[in-house]
Amino acid sequence: MTQATNALALSATAPSQRRIGRLAASFFAVMTFVATAMPLAASARSAPESFADLAEEVTGAVVNISASTTVEARNRTLPQLPPGTPFEDLFEEFFNRRGQGNGESGPPRPPRSSNSLGSGFVIDPSGIVVTNNHVIGDANDISVIFSDGTRLKAEIVGKDSKVDLAVLRVKSDKPLKAVKFGDSDTLRPGDWVMAIGNPFGLGGSVTAGIVSARGRNIESGPYDNYIQTDAAINKGNSGGPLFNMNGEVIGINTAILSPTGGSVGIGFAVPASTAVPIIEQLREFGETRRGWLGVRIQNVDDATAEALSLGSARGALIAGVDEKGPAKPAGLEVGDVIVKFDNKDVKDSRDLPRIVASTPVGKEVDVTIVRKGQEMTKKVTLGRLEDGEKQASLQQPPAEAPTVTRQALGLSMSGMTDELRRRFSLKDDLKGVVITRVDPNSSASDKRIQAGEVIVEVNQEPVTNPADVTKKIDDLKAQGRKSALLLVANPQGEVRFVALSIE
Known part of the structure; x- marks a missing residue:
């Protein structure tokens, strides 16, 4: 019985064993494919074994910026004490001995110097250096310090407070190590990046991380479009470069979000795509020359999109037209929604100022609008943005007789x-x-x-x-x-x- 049972069992399980064998072979083949395929995918996304070669290649172009501002010192006023008090002579002697005077007859205090430290990088071997505008501020003495200790005086070529950029020039008796800008528009969240700068005065510091996000608006200005990174950025890193793995500058480190004052893994860099046109204008003209459309805009929410028959919330809604601006003669009107400017999509109202500002003054561009549900294109010749032209001048239709509430x-x-x-x-x-x-x-x-x-x-x-x-x-x-x-x-x-x- 036992032998028969065993025989029947073998007979019954043999087909199953053959099927299992075939499945095992197939599984082995699949696993072999995965094992050979996975290293290819992993190698495309894996971290570099070391950032040392990249850092060594570009560090020579990264500089420290020392900016000094001389400010007039005020004489301290002698504390008001009752006449004849025993402390009157003591305080007067103390203040005069320290050269601070008593606010009336004491010797004047000498001017004092306020210093700031930041970072920058060379983009032209002839001596063109890029940094943040807030690094130099209103400094009257700027020095650029290189990794080999060389210290050169710098002059300001131009600066832009809206995007927080400045271009400096130094004179060197030999060509300087320079770096090039890369295409920041190809960045993806998760891409590796490396920052080099002068945090807390510790020059030549290298940090690495990834791109955390793109297109960040931190409400620091009208053209916010920051790269967010978790590469450590601290005070003193401002103006330094953010590199991709090809050694190209894809961002300029500008700001941090920190409740403590130190890095918490949230830093922001001006993308190269935003910075390069401004830098070119500063080098050529010594100032920015942004395009100007002459409209006041607001965002489009879902309810507004439905009311305007847009289909979806998109574009920039014109809420005002400057009577002296380029938009007026081109036929743009209040209530028009700009959905495309110079063949670039306007996804929301934040896009339009950046696109217009980066468009050359005097260029004739196509502006696609939606008016009362109908899409049409207008041609506009851009003017030049003036800081004082912020408010639109609107004309309203004449009023009729008032009626009851x-x-x-x-x-x-x-x-x-x-x-x-x-x-x-x-x-x-x-x-x-x-x-x-x-x-x-x-x-x-x-x-x-x-x-x-x-x-x-x-x-x-x-x-x-x-x-x-x-x-x-x-x-x-x-x-x-x-x-x-x-x-x-x-x-x-x-x-x-x-x-x-x-x-």
């Missing part, structure tokens, strides 16, 4: 009257429908609409009395629309678009 969308509205103009200190030429009250539980309150503001347009059509507003809202409801787009002006006449739900 009405309510809609959580807003109490009234026609324009002299009494309301005085009560809310409204600008003389401001026309439209005055908001007299906002329901605190309404969507309008959530969007920060306030009493005293003025509705200028509803869905890009002018309104002059509350009846206009309610009629247009009723029309939108009849069309099955979910939101109404209001152009709202504050008492000073500055306007913004606000999309309110009408469901």
